[in-house]
Structure formats: structure tokens, C-alpha cells
Amino acid sequence: MRVLERIQKLREIMKKENIDYYIVPSEDFHQSEYVAECFKSRAYITGFTGSAGTALIGMEKAILWTDGRYFIQANEQLKDSGVELFKMRIPGWPTLEEWLMENMMDGQTLGFDGRVLSVNQYKEILKIKENKNINIVMNKDLIEEIWEDKPEMPKEKVFLHEVKYCGKTANEKIQEVRNEMKKLCGKSYIISSLDDIAWIFNIRGNDVKYTPVVLAYALIDEEKAVLYIDREKISSADEKTLTKEGIIIKNYEDIFEDIKEVQDSVILDPSKISAYIYNQINKKIKKIEEINITTKLKAIKNNKEIENLKNCQLKDGVAMVRFIKWIKESLDKEDITEITLAEKLCNFRSQGDLFIEESFGTIAGYKEHAAMMHYSATEESAYKLEKEGILLVDSGGQYFDGTTDITRSIVLGKLTEEEKRDFTLVLKAHINLMKAKFLKGTTGSNIDILSRRVLWEEGIDYKCGTGHGVGFCLSVHEGPQTIRPVPNTIELEPGMILTNEPGIYREGKHGIRTENIMLVVEDERNAEFGEFYKFETMSYCPIDLDGINVQLLTEDEKEWLNNYHKETYDKLSPFLSDSEKQFLKEVTQEI
Numbered sequence: 001m002r003v004l005e006r007i008q009k010l011r012e013i014m015k016k017e018n019i020d021y022y023i024v025p026s027e028d029f030h031q032s033e034y035v036a037e038c039f040k041s042r043a044y045i046t047g048f049t050g051s052a053g054t055a056l057i058g059m060e061k062a063i064l065w066t067d068g069r070y071f072i073q074a075n076e077q078l079k080d081s082g083v084e085l086f087k088m089r090i091p092g093w094p095t096l097e098e099w100l101m102e103n104m105m106d107g108q109t110l111g112f113d114g115r116v117l118s119v120n121q122y123k124e125i126l127k128i129k130e131n132k133n134i135n136i137v138m139n140k141d142l143i144e145e146i147w148e149d150k151p152e153m154p155k156e157k158v159f160l161h162e163v164k165y166c167g168k169t170a171n172e173k174i175q176e177v178r179n180e181m182k183k184l185c186g187k188s189y190i191i192s193s194l195d196d197i198a199w200i201f202n203i204r205g206n207d208v209k210y211t212p213v214v215l216a217y218a219l220i221d222e223e224k225a226v227l228y229i230d231r232e233k234i235s236s237a238d239e240k241t242l243t244k245e246g247i248i249i250k251n252y253e254d255i256f257e258d259i260k261e262v263q264d265s266v267i268l269d270p271s272k273i274s275a276y277i278y279n280q281i282n283k284k285i286k287k288i289e290e291i292n293i294t295t296k297l298k299a300i301k302n303n304k305e306i307e308n309l310k311n312c313q314l315k316d317g318v319a320m321v322r323f324i325k326w327i328k329e330s331l332d333k334e335d336i337t338e339i340t341l342a343e344k345l346c347n348f349r350s351q352g353d354l355f356i357e358e359s360f361g362t363i364a365g366y367k368e369h370a371a372m373m374h375y376s377a378t379e380e381s382a383y384k385l386e387k388e389g390i391l392l393v394d395s396g397g398q399y400f401d402g403t404t405d406i407t408r409s410i411v412l413g414k415l416t417e418e419e420k421r422d423f424t425l426v427l428k429a430h431i432n433l434m435k436a437k438f439l440k441g442t443t444g445s446n447i448d449i450l451s452r453r454v455l456w457e458e459g460i461d462y463k464c465g466t467g468h469g470v471g472f473c474l475s476v477h478e479g480p481q482t483i484r485p486v487p488n489t490i491e492l493e494p495g496m497i498l499t500n501e502p503g504i505y506r507e508g509k510h511g512i513r514t515e516n517i518m519l520v521v522e523d524e525r526n527a528e529f530g531e532f533y534k535f536e537t538m539s540y541c542p543i544d545l546d547g548i549n550v551q552l553l554t555e556d557e558k559e560w561l562n563n564y565h566k567e568t569y570d571k572l573s574p575f576l577s578d579s580e581k582q583f584l585k586e587v588t589q590e591i
Contacts, residue, residue: 068463122275167304312402359396370511407515423547
């Protein structure tokens with residue numbers, strides 16, 4: 001059934017239910033970034049497969065909002081769908097709420113499934129209701145009524161994440177949570193976000209592709225820590241282990257009744273708790289709305305996690321070197337497409353110890369495909385690689401001892417002057433941020449300009465952030481820390497992991513990005529001016545020398561690159577064969 005037909009069927013049901021507009025967000029019941037197949041309602045109704053976006057279906061108009069990472073992809077996928085693209089965070093484009101405020105008429109009805117809409121989103125909709133005489137229906141999953149062969153809820157088993165990897169027991173983490181609850185004067189704490197729950201209880205699962213989490217809720221108070229989960233997913237041995245940690249196991253759906261019984265006060269994260277759960281809480285009790293306690297705690301990696309992650313990054317670097325060597329040496333010998341690239345890289349990673357799965361779908365974009373920041377190749381669209389231009393590969397792995405995320409732009413042959421210049425500008429932007437030294441209290445929004453400035457000076461920008469947090473055997477995109485122009489109050493602290501990934505994306509031409517993971521560490525402190533921090537590189541993989549216009553680099557930038565390549569060779573060569581060592585030696589030579 002084509003998108004136009006699906007939308008028409010939805011409109012027929014909307015008419016029957018007296019709903020004038022229906023919101024379809026991207027999230028699941030837990031406000032996850034990546035979701036199980038059964039929750040991909042927005043993709044189903046619009047045909048747009050990017051991970052971020054919200055659809056609004058009216059009786060006459062259908063709109064999709066998405067961000068700058070997906071503008072090119074959305075334009076392509078929405079052709080002939082009847083769905084119009086609205087660009088998020090771009091001047092002149094209204095937000096969903098602004099559009100509804102402007103266009104909804106008194107007496108009309110707005111519908112959505114309250115289980116997949118966050119409290120924050122719900123409150124914005126209530127503002128519209130306050131200003132206009134509209135009705136809200138939030139208990140209708142209309143997409144389910146038209147979705148033929150909708151996938152079932154995932155049923156795969158849970159596995160425990162051992163302390164030798166994560167560094168702390170579940171009981172220790174629960175006690176840390178309770179200590180923070182006291183500071184907030186909260187008696188109970190409800191958690192819905194899957195990575196937070198996985199972190200607290202040291203459990204992992206396979207319910208969401210690329211993110212080793214399991215569908216669950218949690219409720220913690222001064223005496224109890226309750227995990228709400230499909231009990232069939234937990235083996236009797238694992239349940240005994242969790243029980244010894246003081247954890248009570250209850251059925252997944254029990255949360256909806258138990259939350260009604262919470263007394264006194266409850267802590268919740270309004271960006272992660274659904275509107276449906278929020279409305280189940282006794283209206284008389286105090287609601288303490290804060291960013292998840294666990295989000296802040298897991299952002300600061302402990303010493304064992306950092307030790308393990310450094311080892312994990314070396315394995316990942318070895319896989320990347322073998323992958324790049326294979327590409328460079330195989331172009332003349334076999335047909336390589338954007339799809340076979342992803343398969344080959346996953347194969348190299350899978351040879352590494354403790355590998356679980358990819359941390360996201362590999363983005364392998366050749367030539368102008370790389371200008372789509374989150375391009376995903378299909379059998380119809382996939383390019384065959386040739387001995388010219390630039391290939392962008394953004395990929396990562398999930399290992400028991402960490403999560404990786406790395407991007408390399410690989411030169412396949414002759415470059416234009418513009419391609420070489422852009423490649424070098426991106427490298428300069430990357431180095432500028434990597435060399436940052438900053439005062440305690442600095443936020444990611446304070447230092448984003450260090451990367452972006454070199455591009456702004458050339459009249460160039462990229463419509464996305466410069467860096468994001470990374471989980472530990474968890475989500476590849478983890479908050480609360482981030483590096484982007486949008487103001488935020490999260491201070492960068494030692495133990496935080498972030499990516500450094502500036503880029504240049506020229507529609508119809510090429511896309512270039514260089515990305516490493518880095519760790520915030522202490523640099524120096526003095527009585528007069530305070531503490532200063534810096535970044536320590538964690539990703540090791542050669543940056544393609546064939547893409548660099550050396551004349552555009554300063555002496556300091558050359559020194560940084562030479563030192564980085566020396567470290568890359570020294571750290572990775574012990575794990576490589578003689579021929580692989582020779583290849584690495586050549587691609588990390590001094591400039």
C-alpha cells in the first residue's frame with residue numbers, strides 16, 4: 001500500500017472518530033531515538049525513514065517536520081507522497097505547535113497516542129488548547145488500525161552486563177540514585193528511558209536494533225527498586241542475580257497501575273515520560289520535573305568504563321584500518337557498492353573480541369550521496385565505487401566493553417580543487433576543537449565555535465551539532481552533554497565522552513566529515529584562575545593524507561596530525577599483520 005493510500009485510510013478513520021488533525025511522532029513508549037520495528041508509525045505513514053521527525057495528518061494537508069540532517073533525504077523520500085516537508089530550526093519555518101496555533105479552528109479536535117508523546121510535547125499542545133477552543137483526544141492509536149502486518153513487540157532475552165565491564169553493581173547504582181533523590185526531596189522516581197534503565201540495573205537486551213536495551217520501566221523509592229519488564233525475557237538465573245541486588249521484578253504493564261499508588265512526591269523527566277503515564281499519576285501529589293538523575297550519573301564514566309573503552313577503541317581502530325586497506329586495494333579487483341561496504345565493515349568489526357552488533361546503521365555515502373548526512377543506501381540507489389572522488393563512512397560498534405562511533409572520508413582517486421579544500425577545512429575544524437583547553441564550568445555550546453569558526457570564515461556551515469555524548473554499551477547518542485550552537489547549561493566534566501565531527505555537505509556534489517571520540521580530562525589547576533580541562537583522543541584511525549592540501553594547514557595543525565598518526569601507528573600496529581602494518585605505516589607518514 002502506497003503512502004497516499006495509507007494517508008487516505010487514516011483520514012477515513014479520523015473522520016469516523018471526529019479527529020481533524022492527528023500527530024504521529026517518531027518515538028516509542030519510552031521516547032527512544034531508535035525504536036523497534038513495531039513503533040515505526042511515522043515512517044509507515046509518511047515513507048520517510050530517518051530517525052527523527054514528526055508527522056501531522058490533517059483532512060486536507062499532511063506535513064513532516066525533520067531536522068537538518070535529513071532535509072535532502074526527506075525531499076527524496078517524500079516525492080509523490082502528498083506529504084510536505086517543513087524544516088526544523090530554520091528561520092521562516094513554523095514549528096508543529098506554531099502551525100497548529102495558526103491553523104486550527106475553534107471546535108476542531110487534535111488526536112495522538114499519548115503513550116508515544118512526551119510530557120514536554122504534551123504541555124506545548126495544552127498551551128494551544130488554552131489559547132484556542134480545541135479538543136484533545138490522546139488515547140487513540142489510529143496507525144495501528146491501518147497498519148497491515150504490523151510487527152509484534154520484541155521478545156528477545158535479556159543479558160546481564162557484568163561488573164568487570166561496567167565497574168559498578170546495580171545495587172551501588174541504585175544507592176547513588178537514592179542519594180540524588182534526597183537532594184531533590186523526592187520520595188519516588190519513575191524512569192521510562194531504556195538506556196537509563198539498562199544502566200541502573202546492568203541489563204542489556206535486543207529489543208531495539210543497534211542499541212542493546214530492553215523495553216522496561218522502573219520505579220525506585222527509599223525502600224524498593226522495581227523493574228517492570230516482560231518476565232519471559234529474563235532467565236531464572238538472571239532473575240536470581242537481580243533479586244540478590246535488591247531488585248523486584250514485575251510485569252511490564254503493571255507500571256500503569258502502580259504509578260497511581262505513588263504518594264507524597266515523584267521525580268520524573270518530562271522529556272522522557274509519556275503524556276499517558278503522566279496523566280496516571282495522582283494529580284494531588286508533587287511532581288518534581290528534572291532531567292533524569294541517571295542521565296547525569298551515567299554521563300560521567302567511571303575508571304573501569306574508561307579503561308575498557310580505551311581497549312574497545314583500539315579493536316575498533318584495527319577493524320577500520322583493515323577496512324580502509326581493503327577498499328584502497330580492492331577497487332580494481334572487485335565491484336564494491338555502498339551496500340557491500342557496510343557488510344564488509346561489520347564483518348571486520350565482528351572479528352573483534354566482545355563485539356555485539358553495530359551501534360547504528362552504517363552510513364556509506366559516495367560522491368553526492370555523502371551530502372545526505374544520514375544517507376542509507378538501497379539496492380536501487382547504491383553507487384558502485386570508482387577510482388575518483390570521496391567516500392564518507394560513518395559507523396560504530398557495540399561491544400561488551402564500550403560503544404564506538406567514527407567517521408572517515410576516504411579518497412578513492414582524483415579530487416577536484418574544491419573537494420581537497422573542503423577536506424582540509426574539515427580537518428582544521430576537527431583539530432581546532434581537539435586542541436581546546438577550557439575552564440571548569442564550560443558548556444558544549446561555549447566551545448562549538450572553536451570547530452565552526454574555520455568554516456564560517458569561508459562562508460560555510462553544517463546544519464547539525466559538532467558533537468554528542470556516547471553511552472557505554474548503550475546508545476551511541478547519549479546526553480546530557482553535547483557540542484552544538486544551541487545554548488545549554490550542561491557543564492563538561494572529566495569522565496564525559498563526546499564526539500568531534502565537523503563536516504561540509506554540498507548538495508549534489510560531496511559530503512566530508514572527520515569524527516573521533518574524545519574524553520574530557522583534567523589539564524591544570526591553580527589558585528588564581530581555577531581548574532582547566534582538555535580533550536583526550538580515544539579513536540585511532542588514519543585520516544586520509546590524499547585529501548589534504550598541506551598548504552592550508554598551520555605548523556601547529558601539521559604537528560597535531562603527525563603526532564596523531566604516530567600514536568595511531570604505535571597503538572594499532574601490535575594487532576596487525578605485516579602487510580597491514582606496512583599499509584598503516586604508509587598512510588600515517590609525516591607531512
